[in-house]
Every structure is written in C-alpha cells, then in structure tokens.
Amino acid sequence: MATAPAQATIGDSEFDRDTAVTPRPGEPGTFDAELSAGWTIIRAVNGGYLLALLGRALGQALPHPDPLTVSAHYLTPSVAGPAVIRTQTVRTGRTLSTGQASLLQYAEDGTEVERIRVLATYGDLDALPDDVRTTAVPPAMPPHEQCLGPSDGPSVPPIPGSSDITERLDIRLDPATVGWAVGAPSGRGEMRGWFGLADGRDPDPLSLLLTVDALPPTSFELGLKGWTPTVELNVHVRCRPAPGPLRVAITTRNLAGGFLEEDAEVWDTAGRLVAQSRQLAASPRGDA
C-alpha cells in the first residue's frame, strides 16, 4: 500500500510534504498551502490532515514548537487545491503561547471562503516535567498482527466510498469493532485500531492531530451509515510519541439531538497516553 519508499522519516515523508506551508513574502503570519488530494475520503479532505496543516503553520508562527491543546471549528467543507492559512499570535508567555489560525480557500469568483478556524496553545513537550500520576490504561485490543487491515480480504472492506487517504494510512482495526464492515455492527459506539503512516514515518505531535480523526466513525458500529461531519474538534497532545505504531481507541457515549461526541485516546509503544481528543459531529441521517 505504501507508495513512498519504506520507512520514511519525520521531515521527509508524504505527510510532511503534504502539510508543508510556505510563508507568504511581505505578509507575516500568512502561509500558502496546497491541500493534497491524497488525504481525501469521498471528495472531502480529512479533517485531521487539515488540522495538522494548521498546526504546522502555528508552530512556525508561535515561539513554542509543539501543540499542547488545539480547538478547531469546522465551517465549510475543504476541497483539494490551493489554500491560505492566516495566523495571529494571541499571547506569548514563558512556557506557553496561544495563537489563532484560519484556513481559507477561494470561491470561483476569487473571494476567500473560510474553512476552519483554530485556537491553539503551544509549548515545548521536551521541556515538560516527567511526573506521571495516571490512572488511564491502554485500550484492551489484540496485538497488531491480529488486527485487520484492507489486505485481510473482502470481509474487511475499506471504508465505504473510500478513496485516497486509505492508501496513506496503515490502520489495522480491532476485530471486535469491524462488525459494521460485514453488516453486523456491535451496537456499541466504539472503534479501536493500530495506526501508522503507510510510508513508515514515525509519529510526532503534528501527525497526532491526524491520528485522532483517522479511524472509521464510531457511528458505523452504532449501525448508522453515512458520514459524520465534524463541527468541532479539540485535541490535547500530552507527550512526544515514541517511534512505532500507535493504539487508538474512540468512544461515543451520547448520540442525541442530531449530534454525537467522539472521544479518542492515542497510546504510543512506550505505553503512554500521548493524545486525547473530543469532537462534536453531526449524526448521520440514515439508519442501517
């Protein structure tokens, strides 16, 4: 599945090339970008990929390198093609800085249309104290080789209507959460799996912003078809992930009033909870 050479590296990978942002000369804080068609699913550009792109721009605009908490409100659907990111430094402090960023694209008449607006607080993950007093435990799921990917035969089809993004990700789902793929959803709002980039690039704080929004929606396991457009997505990056595949567990507890929440947690190979996210998404219209 990998289209790039095996074992790409952080800084030299498909993900890095496709999240590159170019400072616009003479306009401090403004970056040009190209939304790659490689991260689309049914024509929609993946929201986590877009968040990583915004995160990269903010990392360049702010004095601190790493996203600690990112809040994104999704306004209009993005499409592959040119985009501009406008950042604003809201506050800079000794250990934290806060910025704002907007992703915009161009309407046919050339006017700008805002796609996403983000508030984010950045820091330096490598400078954090190493105290850990956690009660969280990694999600119970089978080892990597017992989880299921697209190559595991027709009983595990790719995401319905899938497209280019599935080739760039190495996702292997917990068999307990793939009932939807064979018409037998569990009825539980859970989705779990191993996550990697297909070209072997290791995770970093920016790629975590993609990871939290990359698995199939929990609504599939609730027996709902159709898409769940993100209204708002909040991500906490809690430490720099160790190399190797990540474990991702997503839970929906409350589907009501036309919306659902998706809580994701991401664990690294060192057994640390490296990211937590929550999104509010619109419920799919169609029942199974």
Place this chain on the structure above:
Amino acid sequence: MATAPAQATIGDSEFDRDTAVTPRPGEPGTFDAELSAGWTIIRAVNGGYLLALLGRALGQALPHPDPLTVSAHYLTPSVAGPAVIRTQTVRTGRTLSTGQASLLQYAEDGTEVERIRVLATYGDLDALPDDVRTTAVPPAMPPHEQCLGPSDGPSVPPIPGSSDITERLDIRLDPATVGWAVGAPSGRGEMRGWFGLADGRDPDPLSLLLTVDALPPTSFELGLKGWTPTVELNVHVRCRPAPGPLRVAITTRNLAGGFLEEDAEVWDTAGRLVAQSRQLAASPRGDA
C-alpha cells in the same frame, strides 16, 4: 446561604445580573461587562462564570441562541471589575453559526489586556431532533440529601481559601469524593456532586457553562494541594436542562508532564446528559 430571595428565575437571578453584557453604542459586536467579585475564589474569577459571560455576549451577537460547543483558551487571570467583550461573527448558516469572542480588561496604564479567547458554534437546542441513542448512564452517586454541603459541619470545610463563589452555589458533594477535605484523599481523580445555584434559579444552557467548572478540582482527591489553572476548556451543551438540581461527575485519568485533563459530565433531573466538557489544566505544584 442564599443571599437572594429563594427561587430566583431564569432571567431574574444573581447569575443573570452578574453575566449581563451591555452593547456598546456605535461598536457592533462589542459589549461592556462588569466581572462580579461574587464569583471569585482566592481572588481569581471563576473560569466557568467568565465563560457564561462570554457565552451570553455571543448569544446576542449570533443569529442562533444556544451554545452547542464552546472552546476557550485562558490567557491571563481575570480580576473583578470592568471588562469588555469583543465578538466577531465567523460564519452563519441555517442551523449553526460560529463566532469568536475575546474578554479584555484594562491594565493600570489603560491598555487592554486579553483574558480569554473563545471560539463557539451556536444553534437552537429547541429545534434539534429528539433522537437519543445513548449508552451513557448517569454517575452513581447518593441522593441529594445524602451528599455533603458546607453546612454539614467542620468535617466538610468549604473549598480551601474559599471565598464568595461558594455562597452563590449550592453544591453537595458525594461523600466518596470528599476525602481531601479531611486529609484522606481517595487517590482517584474523581469529583462528584449535585449542583444548583444558591438562589434557586434553574439551569439553562448558559449556566451549564458555569456548572462544568464549579466543583473542587479532581487533583484534591489525587492528594495534591494548590490550584489548577485552566489552560483551555471545551464544553458541549447537548440539550436544554430540565428544572432542578444537576448531577456533575468529573474525572481525571492522566496527570502527566505538568498538566491534567478534567472531563466533566452534567446530568439533569430528567436523566439526560445535558453537557460534556474537557479542560486542560496545569497541575498543582505541591504534593500533599
């Protein structure tokens, strides 16, 4: 403890008076406000109260009335006194609209200092479909009369260094989560209790923004003293709460790297999950 007449009403209560915002003539989207000393704790103005105030301004500025998801980044500590709220309409749609708001105060030299910046998506809670497909269940906690409030004697002291806000809230904590008050924290990052406004005003979407940040910090039950300043707070309001006391359960799973998350859920008397929140806060420095 209630200082206002018993059973205040929505729109005519201490909370409503203290979250009033006044449109500034000639400056659309700008509101003047007075941060009341009544919602302070150890001189710091409560972050949930401030969020409610910002939420009220956005509700007046946007075409939709109710906060559905609110993301707040806390920049500098607020103090009681004059403030200004500047709002911007980011996008308006048929069912949702998104806005931004900044709370600012004045430095001694008169320059403005930004306290909080918020992104929020609003809608109309009364227009949402009534589908419910939830697996969430209300937190297990004793009935209201078996939970403990400040009047239950010296074994349940008010919040350390407490001040005016405790008189405006009617919080009764689950005895299982008040060990901290007698020097015997449970070691679990949990805090649960019943929440009401002391003057009897019923909950509404705006007061929920206060409710999610009103209980003692979970870090007390982890045996940590000192305060946990909020870096960022995200709130989903999922439906209009029924009258009567709310149940609030807050959980911290991961204290690491100098930060902790606090996940709150709020349930109404009709047994519905009316709000979910998550905040990233700085860990207290001192161990017990």
